Amino acid sequence: MKKILIIAIALIGLQGIAQEKGKEGKRQHNKHHQKMDLTAEQMATLKTKKMTLALDLTASQQSQIQALNLEKSTKRKAMMAERKANKNNEKPKKLTSEERYDKLLARLDSQIAEKAKMQKILNKDQFEKFEKMKKNIKKQGKRQMQNKRKGEHRNR
Template identity: 55%
Template sequence: MKNVALVVLLLVGMTAMAQKGKGNHRGAMKDLTPEQVATLQTKQMTLALDLSQAQQSKIQAVNLENAELRKTKMEERKAAKKEGDAKRPTSEERYAMKSEMLDHQIAQKAEMKKILSEDQFEKWTKMKHSKRNHHRGDKDRQRARK
């Protein structure tokens, strides 16, 4: 009986340690400035899409704008949470936020279409789609564990 208890205890401990390594990969990115985030994203896109120097500078500006917007939104949420004002948004507020986000995505897509060639734009669209589905898969796996 003692051996069985010891084996169970070891298995639980190993499982807990294995899951400790999994975590939020954005943790390392949250400490970076918007300029650093934009530069890293631009470099990743340059490698994936083989961007010219002119394209790199235009995409750098787009990525910087997006990074700054994300940073300000995150700081607003943190401030509201700290002040205790972090309550669930009403359905109208959720609609407005979702509409604003979609408008921004449409504008970004149009801007990228101007900057990238047809092949590059197609590849960029596929990259965004696969990344979005990959993150959804993570959430599905997390729900299945609960």
């Protein structure tokens, strides 16, 4: 009888811990949606301000980077809207390997063009800091994806 009682208490305790993690994930999900409710101009301004703080940009650099960030954020908003529309369709369209290749090629070309523009705007030290910032952001994204995948395996 004691063993059954101990097992029951342990299971209830574990279930409580699992519930807390679920709530935490929902908070992060809501935070993400609040961030995505910003307009393209607002997102570009925020990113430019963050870059100004990190890289000590001059006023002319700020205006040039603001224009770049605005262009990127409007493209991102359009792509998100397109993805959302495709997601709402009953049968989502599967890309062929050629379409996937073209999409990847276009994305890489735009990244190369963005990097070239940033090199023109920033001085050498600022560009090095910018590259480090991008690498750190990429690492954080990979870490988050790995954590997300680990969580999916636990829920199964």
